[in-house]
Amino acid sequence: MAAEPLPGLVVALVANFCWVQLDQPGADGVERLLCTRRTRLGKSGQSICVGDRVRVDGIDWQAGRGAVAVLEPRQGLLERPAVANVTRVVVVVALAEPALDPMQLTRFLLTAECTGQPVLLVLSKADCLPTAEVEAWLQRTAAWGYPALAISSRTGVGLDALRQRLAEPGIAVLCGPSGVGKSSVLNALRPELGLRVGAVSGRLQRGRHTTRHVELFALAPGALVADTPGFNRPQLPEDPSLLAGLFPELRQRLEQQRCRFSNCLHQEDPGCAMGRDWDRFPLYSQCLVDALAEAERQDRSGGRTDQPGLRQRGSRLEPRLDPSLRQGSRRRQRQELLDGEP
């Protein structure tokens, strides 16, 4: 009997299988099926992610098994941790144990911004830091454009506010370094989940990579939250010229005021509307240098074909100028003669 494939949501991946939560329970109230992937999905080059909408057929209700027959188009993708159809990215970093590292936090915020979805910043383990220091971090990150929530899974501080945000319909993803308390906060919000948590250890109080898989949990009707494995160093976007658009404070300033050159990289260039008088300027500059170095490395290994339109000079990046634009800047021409560059 060839029934219509049934719609559902991929809630977890396990080796070559995935767990699919059916939109409508089937025979005997079965809600979840362990599914194999059909080869034709593989041939079209598409790999299934948690958060994907799929259709399942070949169902054996008694064994609770089926096969993914159709992968529906995606709205958006968080690349790492891989989650499809994300509607909110919740970046979680600890205020202490492990200590908050502004560069690491910035890299997480950048991957979150890449999705184009709303980003919520959560500062965890508020019980580990004096209130004044927590307040200072809240003010600092608010100036970056992130009105953050300070929470503690231990004392319960901030959990009601977070619960409210996570109860909005859609798919929210908790992401951040290992050991910051992502699984702990889900346990605090829904104790029956009983997720595994692991103590931090070592001089840097690093986490132990306790969570191994991405998994979606329901916090309210229609509101799903993904717990994800922590990691330390998110990749930067492939195209370095996209970086500026991923810093909300830069984005906001540039909406009001324009730089002299439309391809300005905001590195203290003359006529730059941003200048250097903003907190994350050094972090932004470092990201730009790192992103370019990565792009060049990819270029050399033949990993990419597009040119980012930037070049490195010492520790600075400059746009590769269109020759017609170059004539506009005598100073730059002179400088280039001095540098021995074309």
Ligand SMILES: Nc1nc2c(ncn2[C@@H]2O[C@H](COP(=O)(O)OP(=O)(O)OP(=O)(O)O)[C@@H](O)[C@H]2O)c(=O)[nH]1
């Ligand atoms: N003091 C304090 N400790 C906390 C808090 N939340 C979590 N912890 C502790 O931090 C450690 C790590 O917690 P986890 O929830 O496993 O962290 P995680 O972010 O899920 O880590 P990974 O799964 O490795 O990515 C555990 O020992 C928790 O008890 C908190 O609010 N305050």
Ligand SMILES: [Mg+2]
């Ligand atoms: Mg965890």
Ligand SMILES: [Zn+2]
């Ligand atoms: Zn500028």
